[in-house]
Amino acid sequence: MRDIQWRHTLAAIILTASGCMAVSPARAQTDAPPAIQQADPPANPAVTSPPDAYSGLASTHFDAIAASIAQIGSQDTAQAHDTLKALAAHHLFAGTDGHALYIHDGDDWRDARTGAPASPDPDQVHPVRVNNRVRSALAEVQAGQALVTGTPAQRLAAASRLAEHPDPSLLPLVDHALDTPHDTGLDAALKRAKAAIMLSPGAPASTPATLLTAVDSLRSQGGLTSRAVLARFASDDAAPVQARDAARHAMVSIDRREKIWALGQQAFYGLSLGSVLLLVAMGLAITFGVMGVINMAHGELVMLGAYTTYLVQKGLLAVAPGLSGFTLVLAAPTAFLVCAAIGILIERSLIRFLYGRPLETLLATWGLSLIIQQAVRSVFGSTNVAVSTPGWLSGAFQLGGMTITMNRLVIMLFAAAVMVALMLVLRRTALGLEMRAVTQNRRMATLMGIRTARVDALTFALGSGVAGLAGVAVSQIDNVSPNLGQGYIIDSFLVVVFGGVGNLWGTLAAAMTLGIGGKTLEPLLGAVSGKILLLVLVILFIQRCPRGMFPLRGRGVES
Numbered sequence: 001m002r003d004i005q006w007r008h009t010l011a012a013i014i015l016t017a018s019g020c021m022a023v024s025p026a027r028a029q030t031d032a033p034p035a036i037q038q039a040d041p042p043a044n045p046a047v048t049s050p051p052d053a054y055s056g057l058a059s060t061h062f063d064a065i066a067a068s069i070a071q072i073g074s075q076d077t078a079q080a081h082d083t084l085k086a087l088a089a090h091h092l093f094a095g096t097d098g099h100a101l102y103i104h105d106g107d108d109w110r111d112a113r114t115g116a117p118a119s120p121d122p123d124q125v126h127p128v129r130v131n132n133r134v135r136s137a138l139a140e141v142q143a144g145q146a147l148v149t150g151t152p153a154q155r156l157a158a159a160s161r162l163a164e165h166p167d168p169s170l171l172p173l174v175d176h177a178l179d180t181p182h183d184t185g186l187d188a189a190l191k192r193a194k195a196a197i198m199l200s201p202g203a204p205a206s207t208p209a210t211l212l213t214a215v216d217s218l219r220s221q222g223g224l225t226s227r228a229v230l231a232r233f234a235s236d237d238a239a240p241v242q243a244r245d246a247a248r249h250a251m252v253s254i255d256r257r258e259k260i261w262a263l264g265q266q267a268f269y270g271l272s273l274g275s276v277l278l279l280v281a282m283g284l285a286i287t288f289g290v291m292g293v294i295n296m297a298h299g300e301l302v303m304l305g306a307y308t309t310y311l312v313q314k315g316l317l318a319v320a321p322g323l324s325g326f327t328l329v330l331a332a333p334t335a336f337l338v339c340a341a342i343g344i345l346i347e348r349s350l351i352r353f354l355y356g357r358p359l360e361t362l363l364a365t366w367g368l369s370l371i372i373q374q375a376v377r378s379v380f381g382s383t384n385v386a387v388s389t390p391g392w393l394s395g396a397f398q399l400g401g402m403t404i405t406m407n408r409l410v411i412m413l414f415a416a417a418v419m420v421a422l423m424l425v426l427r428r429t430a431l432g433l434e435m436r437a438v439t440q441n442r443r444m445a446t447l448m449g450i451r452t453a454r455v456d457a458l459t460f461a462l463g464s465g466v467a468g469l470a471g472v473a474v475s476q477i478d479n480v481s482p483n484l485g486q487g488y489i490i491d492s493f494l495v496v497v498f499g500g501v502g503n504l505w506g507t508l509a510a511a512m513t514l515g516i517g518g519k520t521l522e523p524l525l526g527a528v529s530g531k532i533l534l535l536v537l538v539i540l541f542i543q544r545c546p547r548g549m550f551p552l553r554g555r556g557v558e559s
Contacts, residue, residue, distance in 0.1 A: 065129060092112065171198070199215065201236070275408075277515055282422060293354075298464075306478075328476075336469055
């Protein structure tokens with residue numbers, strides 16, 4: 001009997017031991033006595049604290065930092081905004097324990113998570129690491145926050161950035177921005193950003209109808225950014241077939257529209273170039289048409305107008321720096337008067353002895369142009385001089401798919417104003433009447449008592465003054481150097497001959513034809529080949545119509 005009890009006791013001990021060995025660690029901890037469960041707290045609770053959205057910022061891996069930025073950006077709290085702002089300003093520091101985060105603001109330290117004052121050991125903290133990946137993630141998150149809390153301009157810039165760099169995690173912020181009151185101009189940018197996010201990789205699953213709506217939104221918005229999003233979506237095999245086909249058709253539509261806008265952009269550049277040629281050629285059309293003088297120094301008068309602008313700007317900055325924005329306003333009449341005076345000096349000292357001998361005037365004025373160039377080199381040096389652009393002439397704005405630069409637009413308006421003023425002088429003043437009379441029939445004008453020598457001097461002065469105005473305009477789009485005029489003299493003669501000698505309307509038509517034609521052929525054939533083809537076409541036209549598109553009428557002219 002005692003032997004049987006011993007066996008039962010031994011079996012119970014074996015079963016108990018085997019049961020203790022098979023129990024899981026979790027079960028063992030649960031079944032452990034209370035004295036064993038209550039272990040001592042760790043020595044450094046910061047190290048063993050559970051990870052939060054801020055933990056990744058203290059990491060040494062850039063991907064972890066970028067992921068943490070995205071998590072913090074989804075929190076609409078003051079501490080989240082302050083932390084990201086400090087990171088952008090390089091004022092966010094991480095502890096060497098891999099957990100603590102501090103904002104360093106001047107001499108003060110604050111805990112990034114709570115905002116409470118802190119006093120870390122400077123030797124135990126280091127700046128949070130930043131690279132392009134982190135900067136991009138930070139910019140996207142800040143753009144998302146600006147959608148709701150920023151000014152109208154900041155919200156528009158943020159929506160545009162999200163459209164270019166869509167982030168699916170910011171879709172709730174975009175929806176929230178669409179639901180909050182906003183300007184009409186911001187609505188299109190927000191819808192474009194939402195459509196780009198919905199079609200980007202990693203976006204929440206959407207129905208085919210919703211994807212089609214997003215595709216149609218990007219197609220109507222157009223632009224290369226929208227096309228890039230559509231191209232990426234069209235190559236996604238996981239997307240619905242119908243939506244991918246719609247994306248491909250939208251890409252074709254955007255390409256067609258971009259080509260049209262590209263032609264419009266080239267036309268704008270052509271009008272800008274034509275305006276410059278018009279300014280340079282108007283003065284030449286007057287002197288060549290009235291006096292029959294082939295003035296090869298006309299380009300140097302344009303160059304002197306540009307240098308006059310430089311001197312006026314330099315003097316104004318030295319005397320009254322606050323008026324630097326009015327440099328061109330003061331330079332335009334100054335350049336006109338300076339070049340007009342130089343024109344009278346050239347006519348009285350050189351040109352008046354060579355009337356009726358066009359070959360001699362060509363050679364003489366060509367030599368004069370070399371003298372003027374060398375004189376400018378001796379005074380100002382052979383390098384370019386800096387003529388700054390006023391603030392109101394800087395920048396550009398979008399007109400559909402075209403970029404309209406302010407300086408070129410103002411030059412176009414300036415050329416139109418100069419031509420209107422010149423037309424009024426020619427048609428509404430006594431000098432203009434005498435000039436037209438001399439142009440049409442010099443001998444008859446002399447017999448009628450018109451002092452042709454005085455008319456010639458004033459005509460040359462007027463043409464030279466207009467060349468000075470052209471120099472003011474050219475100084476804003478070209479390098480101001482002693483060789484400035486050489487780049488415009490041949491084109492200006494071509495404009496005058498092509499349009500009709502002495503006819504301002506012909507000069508306008510020829511300048512715009514050459515400007516737009518040159519810029520249209522340039523992307524198709526190249527700059528040099530396009531200009532050669534345009535020159536050949538002009539020569540063929542002049543062979544058929546030697547007196548240009550708008551020939552002058554008159555007995556003296558036609559004889």
